[in-house]
Amino acid sequence: MQVLIAEALGFCFGVRDALEAAERTPDPGRVTIHGELVHNPVVTHRLQSKGFQQNPEAKRDELPPTPLVMITAHGISDRERHRLEKAGHQLIDTTCPLVQRVHRAAQQLADEGRYVVIIGRPGHVEVRGIHEDLADAEIVESVAAVRNYAQRRLGIVCQSTTPPRVAEAIVTAIREANPDADIRFVDTICQPTRDRQEAVVKLAPQVDAMVVVGGKNSNNTRELASLCQAQHVPAFHVESAADLNAEWFRGCRVVGLTAGTSTLDETIDEVRRQLEAL
Ligand code: SF4
Structure with a gap:
């Protein structure tokens, strides 16, 4: 393979x-x-x-x-x-420093008198840190959670690891649900997240399946796996080579390999070697 x-x-x-x-x-x-x-x-x-x-x-x-x-x-x-x-x-x-940038952007929007919407996962530590310092703000994880806000001035930031396609969809939904509001969106997705997502989109058409390596509690790793599914490529999220199952790859000729931002090089290498041995 x-x-x-x-x-x-x-x-x-x-x-x-x-x-x-x-x-x-x-x-x-x-x-x-x-x-x-x-x-x-x-x-x-x-x-x-x-x-x-x-x-x-x-x-x-x-x-x-x-x-x-x-x-x-x-x-x-x-x-x-x-x-x-x-x-x-x-x-x-x-x-x-790219998380500090999200804090600064959110604070600046609040200082402009805007109600701040944080696109991100409620309960995630990064999002908690941003939210805790804002007097008037809420967290929105999906398009379904978007509503019409009473405030006429809105500011939007994103958790640094938000997939760009998710952020775009939520910002569009906020604009549609609040047509009269003065809305300022500051795109705070970090470049490494963007690079890894774009690399998956580029690789997806060339493979029969994708292996995504990283912690099960790693937000950006999970997002890489869901991006593969959105590209109609089966994705297998593993934490290490020990999690691989040969049965998953029956009939696969080419498999793609990606990993979240918290995955060790040596873990990626082990997974790669084991996949090549299949
Ligand atoms: S994914 Fe990495 S570069 Fe991006 S904000 Fe988190 S720690 Fe920083």
Whole structure:
């Protein structure tokens, strides 16, 4: 079976920088990672074995037990930052600059007196961080959730990993549902997400099936898999080579390979080698 690799896949600079910051930390035992540094179980396990403590995403309301706290690439709200600092924690901040850009854009829209609509997944840590600092805002995940808003001035931003096709559809639906509103949309999708999505669209017509490598809780990995389905290409989402099942590829001559922004190069390589061996 031939394996074609997507032109852009795997680690983005934001994740790479966050992991390098963790590597440079001299005393991991004194550091709690506030959430998951990246949504990848292999990386999470590796960090834990180095001695890092971890505050699971669902329990971030609890104060970390160590003096040092590492903020993940997904970022946090200013409110959360103040809470941690007030409790005496020193922060190691690995927030991706492209997530900071979403925060700035949302704040600027709010300062213009606009009701802010955040296109993104409710409950996702990045989206929570953006939302928490805004007095007047809501999160919209799909076209079905769009409504007519009472406010006449609206501002729209997106979670950095939103698929461009989803953002476009939601922005169009907001404009249609609010024809009299003054609407400003700031496209805050990050370039690495855009590159990986475009690479899948380019690869899809050349393959019989696609393998998408990444954590099951990684938003951008799941979005890559759903983009394949939208291109009418069967997609198999695996976390590692061990998840591959030869039965899936019966009758396939060419298979595509892509990976989310939190997937290690070595995991992608293992999957590629195993696919080629099938
Ligand atoms: S996916 Fe985009 S926003 Fe998120 S860490 Fe990577 S580069 Fe930054």
